[in-house]
Amino acid sequence: MVKHYAGAIYGTLSELACRVGAERPIYELELPEEVDGLIALLKEDPVYVQLNDQGHRMYQSALGQYRSYLRERLTADTVEEVLRNPALPATVRTAVISARVGQGRYRAELIRLWKGRCSVTGYDDPQMLLA
Numbered sequence: 001m002v003k004h005y006a007g008a009i010y011g012t013l014s015e016l017a018c019r020v021g022a023e024r025p026i027y028e029l030e031l032p033e034e035v036d037g038l039i040a041l042l043k044e045d046p047v048y049v050q051l052n053d054q055g056h057r058m059y060q061s062a063l064g065q066y067r068s069y070l071r072e073r074l075t076a077d078t079v080e081e082v083l084r085n086p087a088l089p090a091t092v093r094t095a096v097i098s099a100r101v102g103q104g105r106y107r108a109e110l111i112r113l114w115k116g117r118c119s120v121t122g123y124d125d126p127q128m129l130l131a
Contacts, residue, residue: 004058004062005058005062005065005066008059009026009061009062009063009066010025010026010028012051012059013026013042013059013062014026014027016042016045016047016048016051017038017042019045019047020038020041020042020044020045020048021041022038022041026038026066027064028113029066029070030070030108030111031042031105031109031112032067032068032070032071032107035066035067035070036067037062037069038063038078039063040047042059042063087091092108
């Protein structure tokens with residue numbers, strides 16, 4: 001099933017997204033809220049509705065799974081790093097995790113705002129940028 005969902009995200013759904021006015025393909029979205037906005041647009045598109053009906057809601061499911069993936073990805077990396085650090089007392093780990101939970105969303109918003117570039121240097125590799 002994952003292979004089908006990935007094919008839908010990278011293929012048909014990204015093509016449909018561009019058709020309904022999305023600025024970029026689905027696989028470049030970084031925030032679950034961006035997927036929500038796209039879902040709202042697609043629900044109004046008769047081509048999407050027809051394909052989704054014919055595919056037994058597979059496209060709708062693929063979008064939902066991608067949205068869930070983005071939500072989990074926003075917090076997973078930093079939380080796992082903190083949890084694996086034995087040098088931190090449990091109370092400090094809890095406080096650090098609470099502070100970092102929104103950081104992924106903040107970083108993604110900054111990258112979107114600055115179009116994938118560092119606001120100071122203009123460097124354009126988002127993987128290397130820190131928020």
